[in-house]
Amino acid sequence: MALTRLGWDVFTSPSTPRLANSSWITGKVRGGDHKVVLDELCRRFNAEVEKITQAHSWGWAYRAVRGAAVVSEHAAGTAVDLNAPKHPLSKSGTFSCAQVSRIRAILRDLDGVVRWGGDYAGRKDEMHFELQGGNEAIGKVANKIRSGAIILKPATGSKPVAQQSAKNPPNGSTNFPKNYAELAVDGDFESLSVGALQILLHAAGYRNNKQWDGVLGKLGWMDVQEWLAATGFLDTKKWLIDGKPETETIKALQRMLVARGRLDPKKWAIDGKFQAETKKALQRHLNANN
Numbered sequence: 001m002a003l004t005r006l007g008w009d010v011f012t013s014p015s016t017p018r019l020a021n022s023s024w025i026t027g028k029v030r031g032g033d034h035k036v037v038l039d040e041l042c043r044r045f046n047a048e049v050e051k052i053t054q055a056h057s058w059g060w061a062y063r064a065v066r067g068a069a070v071v072s073e074h075a076a077g078t079a080v081d082l083n084a085p086k087h088p089l090s091k092s093g094t095f096s097c098a099q100v101s102r103i104r105a106i107l108r109d110l111d112g113v114v115r116w117g118g119d120y121a122g123r124k125d126e127m128h129f130e131l132q133g134g135n136e137a138i139g140k141v142a143n144k145i146r147s148g149a150i151i152l153k154p155a156t157g158s159k160p161v162a163q164q165s166a167k168n169p170p171n172g173s174t175n176f177p178k179n180y181a182e183l184a185v186d187g188d189f190e191s192l193s194v195g196a197l198q199i200l201l202h203a204a205g206y207r208n209n210k211q212w213d214g215v216l217g218k219l220g221w222m223d224v225q226e227w228l229a230a231t232g233f234l235d236t237k238k239w240l241i242d243g244k245p246e247t248e249t250i251k252a253l254q255r256m257l258v259a260r261g262r263l264d265p266k267k268w269a270i271d272g273k274f275q276a277e278t279k280k281a282l283q284r285h286l287n288a289n290n
Helices: 033-048 097-109 135-147 161-167 191-203 217-230 247-259 276-288
Strands: 019-021 028-030 079-081 114-116 128-131
Touching: 028 033, 033 079, 033 097, 033 114, 033 128, 033 135, 033 217, 097 114, 191 217, 191 276, 217 247, 247 276
Parallel strands: none
Antiparallel strands: 019 028, 079 128, 114 128
16 A cells, blocks of 8 residues: 555545545545644635635645655645645745744644645745644644634734724624624624624635625625534535525534533534524624634
8 A cells, every 4th residue: 555755545536535625725635634634724824824726726636746756645635735826846935924924823733733845854845735643643633623722813913803804894884893792692693793703704714705794694604604614513525515504504503612612512402493592602602702
């Protein structure tokens, strides 16, 4: 069995069930915990370093390392290339100092299970990120991501994106409170609660819904679905990112709220109904995220 330099077994076909689609790139990545970590890497990169262009970002490919005989980490589904044309192979300095600082912060938050090609001792590959450390270490990081222990962090010296957005929502709306801790946990998920959710999703890098107007709508629910899929709570093999707040989407939302400690499963079942207790739990989650 062929192995990569980091010890991963390789896949010769994209049809293997161990590969899964990623909404961030063109192609697939290794499924399960590996996908959770790579999706979180992409989410943070997109929000904190630069916007990801999906058509210029790649995952699985059965090939050798360019210029070498050894099989690539891409063949294992454990590597992604992000915005490849902007960061070509062997070229250094394609990111600013501030961007490099954010990349290193993201890698620290992921406990070192992702290695960046910009840190290679020899030929640099700044588009390239790959998993390392083995399944156990990656599983621990994936569980941290699922539990919400790893969250979006603003660039050094800047205000959190949500705070900036609350002051100046792009559509000119002025009905947002300065501090979303003012939200009442009352189960009435109306405009202020929806606005807070929109700002949280925008801060996390989801921008299907361009309007921060307190009206969620189809595009806003697509943001919610992508958020739940990226954090491992919505299985996109079984449910489409379609902007419809139907049973499986609400169940995924409830699972996330249980995992974050916002919804008590002893008092409220994961039933796929967006009713008062689920709305209260989501309001508690928004308050906890300011």
